[in-house]
Amino acid sequence: MTGIRRLAEALNVSIGTVSRALNGKPDVSEETRKRVMEAAAAMGYVPNQAGRSLRKGTTGVVGFMMQSGSQITGEGDVFFMSVFDGVQAVLARHQLDLVVLLCSSEEDPDAYLQRVVARGFVDALIISATKRHDHRIDYLAERKIPFIALGRSLTDVGHPWLDLDFEGMARTGVDRLVAKGHRRIGAFAPIDDTNLGFVFIDSYREALERHGIAFDPDLIFRSFPNDRGGHEIGERIAAMPPDRRPTGFILTNEMLTVGLYRGLYDCGIRPGADFAIIGRHSTNSQYLNPKLTCFYLSLRDLGIELAESLLATMPGYAEHYPLGVVRRVVPLELIEGDSDQPLSNPPV
Amino acid sequence: MTGIRRLAEALNVSIGTVSRALNGKPDVSEETRKRVMEAAAAMGYVPNQAGRSLRKGTTGVVGFMMQSGSQITGEGDVFFMSVFDGVQAVLARHQLDLVVLLCSSEEDPDAYLQRVVARGFVDALIISATKRHDHRIDYLAERKIPFIALGRSLTDVGHPWLDLDFEGMARTGVDRLVAKGHRRIGAFAPIDDTNLGFVFIDSYREALERHGIAFDPDLIFRSFPNDRGGHEIGERIAAMPPDRRPTGFILTNEMLTVGLYRGLYDCGIRPGADFAIIGRHSTNSQYLNPKLTCFYLSLRDLGIELAESLLATMPGYAEHYPLGVVRRVVPLELIEGDSDQPLSNPPV
Numbered sequence: 001m002t003g004i005r006r007l008a009e010a011l012n013v014s015i016g017t018v019s020r021a022l023n024g025k026p027d028v029s030e031e032t033r034k035r036v037m038e039a040a041a042a043m044g045y046v047p048n049q050a051g052r053s054l055r056k057g058t059t060g061v062v063g064f065m066m067q068s069g070s071q072i073t074g075e076g077d078v079f080f081m082s083v084f085d086g087v088q089a090v091l092a093r094h095q096l097d098l099v100v101l102l103c104s105s106e107e108d109p110d111a112y113l114q115r116v117v118a119r120g121f122v123d124a125l126i127i128s129a130t131k132r133h134d135h136r137i138d139y140l141a142e143r144k145i146p147f148i149a150l151g152r153s154l155t156d157v158g159h160p161w162l163d164l165d166f167e168g169m170a171r172t173g174v175d176r177l178v179a180k181g182h183r184r185i186g187a188f189a190p191i192d193d194t195n196l197g198f199v200f201i202d203s204y205r206e207a208l209e210r211h212g213i214a215f216d217p218d219l220i221f222r223s224f225p226n227d228r229g230g231h232e233i234g235e236r237i238a239a240m241p242p243d244r245r246p247t248g249f250i251l252t253n254e255m256l257t258v259g260l261y262r263g264l265y266d267c268g269i270r271p272g273a274d275f276a277i278i279g280r281h282s283t284n285s286q287y288l289n290p291k292l293t294c295f296y297l298s299l300r301d302l303g304i305e306l307a308e309s310l311l312a313t314m315p316g317y318a319e320h321y322p323l324g325v326v327r328r329v330v331p332l333e334l335i336e337g338d339s340d341q342p343l344s345n346p347p348v
Numbered sequence: 349m350t351g352i353r354r355l356a357e358a359l360n361v362s363i364g365t366v367s368r369a370l371n372g373k374p375d376v377s378e379e380t381r382k383r384v385m386e387a388a389a390a391m392g393y394v395p396n397q398a399g400r401s402l403r404k405g406t407t408g409v410v411g412f413m414m415q416s417g418s419q420i421t422g423e424g425d426v427f428f429m430s431v432f433d434g435v436q437a438v439l440a441r442h443q444l445d446l447v448v449l450l451c452s453s454e455e456d457p458d459a460y461l462q463r464v465v466a467r468g469f470v471d472a473l474i475i476s477a478t479k480r481h482d483h484r485i486d487y488l489a490e491r492k493i494p495f496i497a498l499g500r501s502l503t504d505v506g507h508p509w510l511d512l513d514f515e516g517m518a519r520t521g522v523d524r525l526v527a528k529g530h531r532r533i534g535a536f537a538p539i540d541d542t543n544l545g546f547v548f549i550d551s552y553r554e555a556l557e558r559h560g561i562a563f564d565p566d567l568i569f570r571s572f573p574n575d576r577g578g579h580e581i582g583e584r585i586a587a588m589p590p591d592r593r594p595t596g597f598i599l600t601n602e603m604l605t606v607g608l609y610r611g612l613y614d615c616g617i618r619p620g621a622d623f624a625i626i627g628r629h630s631t632n633s634q635y636l637n638p639k640l641t642c643f644y645l646s647l648r649d650l651g652i653e654l655a656e657s658l659l660a661t662m663p664g665y666a667e668h669y670p671l672g673v674v675r676r677v678v679p680l681e682l683i684e685g686d687s688d689q690p691l692s693n694p695p696v
Binding site for chain 1: 382405417425426432436437447450452454455459463464575607632
């Protein structure tokens with residue numbers, strides 16, 4: 001007896017229903033789909049993939065390309081795992097598998113992507129860490145491989161993308177610190193040509209100028225997006241002449257916050273008392289003392305939207321997700337903490 | 349001109365040398381190999397994968413299967429990313445790519461693995477989170493798919509594995525806390541049938557009994573391996589009658605430590621002062637106050653050994669790694685901190 005027939009008998013539904021449920025067709029109730037998927041998993045039922053691939057010309061695999069390497073994620077990742085969770089929840093509806101494609105920071109992302117595409121085991125791709133100009137976007141578009149970018153880029157082929165609202169973080173962060181009396185406001189930027197750095201710094205500069213504060217390049221602190229980078233920024237701040245130092249700081253990367261707190265403490269500067277910080281929410285940051293004022297978004301929801309927006313562009317799935325080409329900036333919510341107190345020790 | 353010929357001309361070496369370097373043959377110096385790889389990446393050179401696959405019957409992809417889902421890694425992962433870094437460093441020598449296969453915690457790992465194998469895009473697998481009895485091991489052995497397990501299991505087909513020294517952590521942890529006057533020593537164990545829980549608890553029990561201390565099942569605290577789990581353990585400890593509470597604790601999972609500290613603090617118990625903790629090193633834990641006494645190993649080195657031990661069992665690679673079938677318990681180093689001070693507030 002074939003697996004699909006056995007499943008239908010066990011569940012007392014038709015073979016057609018099982019097939020439609022397994023193939024993610026819309027005319028199956030969520031409850032039935034769930035029962036079929038669970039029973040299939042329990043029975044270890046594997047659709048004949050080779051047959052499916054030949055018929056559909058697909059592999060059933062979606063790749064998520066992210067950068068790895070000790071300078072990027074070597075000390076742990078607190079962002080992507082939650083995003084993956086959301087992506088997986090959507091792909092599971094269609095029996096698609098998510099594989100994570102780790103591009104080492106020592107490797108050229110363009111060459112890596114070309115190799116992955118040549119290996120031919122992914123139907124579609126999610127790319128992240130988009131650069132100011134990103135050749136991967138041209139490459140995938142030319143080859144007509146469905147993809148979505150997590151992050152904007154000046155390279156624009158009319159492709160779908162989602163990005164965090166770096167403009168909003170810059171604006172809200174600057175407005176908030178200025179309202180609390182700060183005039184020398186520092187900011188983090190990535191060390192490379194990741195697009196988000198440009199977007200953030202442009203908006204930060206505009207927000208400052210709106211308050212009549214001149215942009216000072218010495219207040220932009222670049223580092224790798226990890227804990228050690230945060231610690232070094234703390235030390236660099238402490239080493240500046242007191243009248244040149246920032247009195248407040250905006251961080252858009254969650255990996256730096258714990259290190260920045262520690263770096264400042266180690267140099268005798270107390271976050272929240274001597275120095276104001278607005279950062280990004282993460283599991284780590286929520287245990288900081290004083291409590292971090294931070295920008296929050298649900299990373300799982302971001303993953304869900306990424307996957308649904310990708311499927312919306314893929315033949316065979318688009319009908320379930322009539323979203324068009326999604327190009328959206330996702331807003332973040334400010335959670336008030338105690339780390340961005342008013343300026344108490346004005347510089348000499 | 350073919351890519352390989354262009355590479356050879358650019359580097360002024362023979363086509364054979366380029367080919368041997370790209371294919372990870374041993375008769376090419378490390379320096380030449382590096383030059384070739386860099387030039388290949390810079391030129392965006394992609395070997396004709398379809399041709400390679402047909403000739404070699406391989407895909408050039410190694411899969412690393414890990415569990416995902418918000419209860420496992422949804423709040424960030426501080427272990428696997430560093431391991432991947434080491435695995436990748438080895439695979440890059442042979443132009444093999446690492447893909448991470450995320451098995452959702454809601455899915456049956458056996459069914460998931462069968463599906464991945466059926467999709468046919470990995471040459472070899474690294475599996476993790478091995479269970480007491482693990483069907484994946486039988487399955488891969490039957491299908492003659494090269495694999496290595498990160499974690500031991502009672503299911504033994506003579507396959508290669510690496511595992512952390514949970515026995516050593518139990519023994520060193522108990523001996524150290526007993527020497528500091530503790531008799532009621534709590535321990536963390538996973539909530540499911542992951543093998544490491546059994547190994548650790550057996551050794552913990554033996555170590556206690558060697559000191560004439562009876563095993564008390566109430567001192568085993570089970571939870572999901574995440575921050576929230578650690579926080580809940582802290583609350584559970586605080587809710588126990590003072591004379592039934594543990595006075596010290598051993599944690600073998602790095603994801604729980606920050607939560608446990610916070611949970612205890614929130615209930616008025618001060619880690620390091622009222623309560624002794626020995627934990628696992630991680631980026632997060634190194635910023636704890638008081639400094640955590642913890643077990644450390646290089647996760648990158650663990651990844652390197654995993655990959656080399658896997659390649660040692662694969663045709664075409666084994667000759668470069670004459671290691672036989674590696675089955676090794678990897679020791680950890682104790683780093684002294686201030687979190688496991690002597691018992692200062694003996695229970696009433």
